[in-house]
Amino acid sequence: MSNPIRKAVFPVAGLGTRMLPATKALPKEMLPVVDKPVIQYALEEARAAGIEEFIFVTSRGKSLIEDHFDYGFELFETLKAKGKTKELDELLSWLPKAGTVNFTRQQQPLGLGHAVWCARHMVGDEPFAVVLVDDLMTGTPGCLAEMVEAHARTGGNIVAIEEVPQDQVNKYGVLDPGADDGTLVEVKGLVEKPDIDVAPSNLTVVGRYILSGAIFPLLETQERGAGGEIQLTDSMAKLIDREPFHGLRFTGRRFDCGKKLGYLEAIVACGMDRPDVAAGLQDIVRQYV
Numbered sequence: 001m002s003n004p005i006r007k008a009v010f011p012v013a014g015l016g017t018r019m020l021p022a023t024k025a026l027p028k029e030m031l032p033v034v035d036k037p038v039i040q041y042a043l044e045e046a047r048a049a050g051i052e053e054f055i056f057v058t059s060r061g062k063s064l065i066e067d068h069f070d071y072g073f074e075l076f077e078t079l080k081a082k083g084k085t086k087e088l089d090e091l092l093s094w095l096p097k098a099g100t101v102n103f104t105r106q107q108q109p110l111g112l113g114h115a116v117w118c119a120r121h122m123v124g125d126e127p128f129a130v131v132l133v134d135d136l137m138t139g140t141p142g143c144l145a146e147m148v149e150a151h152a153r154t155g156g157n158i159v160a161i162e163e164v165p166q167d168q169v170n171k172y173g174v175l176d177p178g179a180d181d182g183t184l185v186e187v188k189g190l191v192e193k194p195d196i197d198v199a200p201s202n203l204t205v206v207g208r209y210i211l212s213g214a215i216f217p218l219l220e221t222q223e224r225g226a227g228g229e230i231q232l233t234d235s236m237a238k239l240i241d242r243e244p245f246h247g248l249r250f251t252g253r254r255f256d257c258g259k260k261l262g263y264l265e266a267i268v269a270c271g272m273d274r275p276d277v278a279a280g281l282q283d284i285v286r287q288y289v
């Protein structure tokens with residue numbers, strides 16, 4: 001049995017250009033879906049997977065993320081004084097415990113591989129998760145929890161995967177698949193954003209990873225890949241012959257909140273899951289379709 005996964009890295013340095021002007025001053029990770037910022041869904045999913053330490057790789061202009069996970073002294077005291085204990089208890093129920101949230105900065109936008117590498121000293125040499133916050137995942141017990149459970153059986157490295165239409169494969173990391181039992185797929189190769197006509201399959205990596213600490217010396221070389229960026233996928237590909245490497249078809253759904261339509265769909269889907277707004281939201285949506 002492999003080590004439990006205790007730490008998760010959240011690369012949150014991206015500019016969010018596809019959601020401008022909303023993201024001009026507001027970090028894209030703080031965009032609300034119903035009444036929670038996108039980043040809180042990711043943290044709650046990680047916590048449901050047993051993650052104890054949350055490592056955020058930020059950049060300039062992202063300090064609202066730190067504030068969101070901090071103790072809100074003035075707000076909490078005011079809620080207490082007004083007797084709004086329900087609201088206060090709700091906030092305290094998800095607030096990370098002191099010392100479990102760490103921040104480091106990616107000083108330059110050099111790619112996802114570089115962002116993860118920036119967290120190397122905080123992770124150390126142990127298996128860890130990477131959570132791309134733009135990909136909002138729904139489902140129970142959660143995508144990352146399913147991956148942690150699978151990792152206990154396989155060890156090595158696991159990425160969440162999804163089939164996409166062939167004409168979309170050039171937007172993703174793509175698998176060269178081996179043995180496939182319908183849920184777990186052996187990974188024989190990985191290629192970042194291949195041209196549509198040479199992609200090895202239409203099975204793509206989505207924003208959840210469990211990686212071994214062996215990824216860090218590979219990222220250290222800082223080789224540039226697709227788009228001139230230091231790609232996580234390229235270093236993962238080098239691990240394939242050395243360690244077990246699998247893709248997991250997860251049971252929930254993914255919404256790409258980095259894009260307008262994905263974000264709008266996430267709001268509708270999450271709203272329909274919420275007893276306090278579901279019926280009203282259904283009435284509203286009906287008026288427009």
Ligand code: G1P
Binds near residue numbers: 173204206231232
């Ligand atoms: C990143 C990864 C890519 C992965 C995708 C999932 O790409 O590099 O391999 O398939 O996330 O959302 P990005 O969306 O940052 O271009």
